[in-house]
Amino acid sequence: MARLRIIYESGEPERVIEFNPADAPFSHDGQPGSILDVMLANHVHLEHACGGNCACTTCHVVVKSGMDKLSESEEAEDDLLDKAPGLTPTSRLGCQAVVESDDAEIVIVIPRFTINQVSEQH
């Protein structure tokens, strides 16, 4: 089983989800098996204003560990992340980062700005 640990920069209680990547898709939005897909299926909220279509950055997460167990980012994701506030070297879009290994131990942080940002201003 893979494991996704979610830490909130805001101080909200962290969450841990165990799942089998081979069972993807788990819900209806984001790439099948993506961080967003896993979280939604387990009733853990992650903003995804564009419906998980890689058209905004509201599902921006920072990967603390397990980056090598995630799918590589593609140009569309990188182009969007370039415009995201609070970008870090391990930033990913939750809708695009797919957990690829069944023994993955992924730790992500939901940045405060991802949670509280009122809207994406130009």
Place this chain on the structure above:
Amino acid sequence: MSEPSNSGKSAPAQRATCIATIERIFNHNAETRSLFLRLTGAIDFNFVPGQFISLELPLANESIVRPYSIASSPEDGQPLEICLNLVPGGVGSHYLFGLHVGDSVSFTGPFGRFTLDRSPELETIFIADTTAIAPIRPMIRRALADREHPPVRLHHAAQIADGLLYRSEFEVAAANDPRFSFEPALLGSNAESSAAGAFLLDQVNRRYVAGDDDRKRQFYVCGVGKMVFELRDLLRSAGYERRAVQYERW
């Protein structure tokens, strides 16, 4: 099943939700319509041309979030116009097509960074297929607002005549503005759904890649499917600056 609404136990502070009433419905064709939304209450709703709103749709067992580009301009004020297709098997679009004038919808936003908020400084090419014209429309209005704007061109492709949304509006704009040219392409109802993308790809290649060595242009591409990425790759690999090729794929 999941509940991607505001009810998640771990969900911290949420975005403000807007409530709007459907004031008018306009059917562009059998499968495409515009909804005109007037916000409830004295809300000052600001957005930039190209942005979208995220509708929260209460389906039978869950809520889902679906984005819709704003097809009207900030200068228009309210009602906001969103434009949508009836997607086969698409629960969101079927829900919205079932709504009537007077019904309410809730949404968050605006969102999106595929935007143009001022008249451009470079020759600007807009490329869209079918309903992907929605975010482009207010961008073009903004681009043309300054009468001294550089050349602006719109390539819009669709299979059927009614799929060339806002055609008469663009034709009038082109007739009145020598720096704006509008090039609609009608591919025919028998064309495959991917035909618009293939046509635009070929046209862009001939005009802006093979056609000359000028690389001082910027592009705004919006569409459905891989065509958008193919256009991006074509233009960037041809020498256009990465940031000069903006795109949004649905």
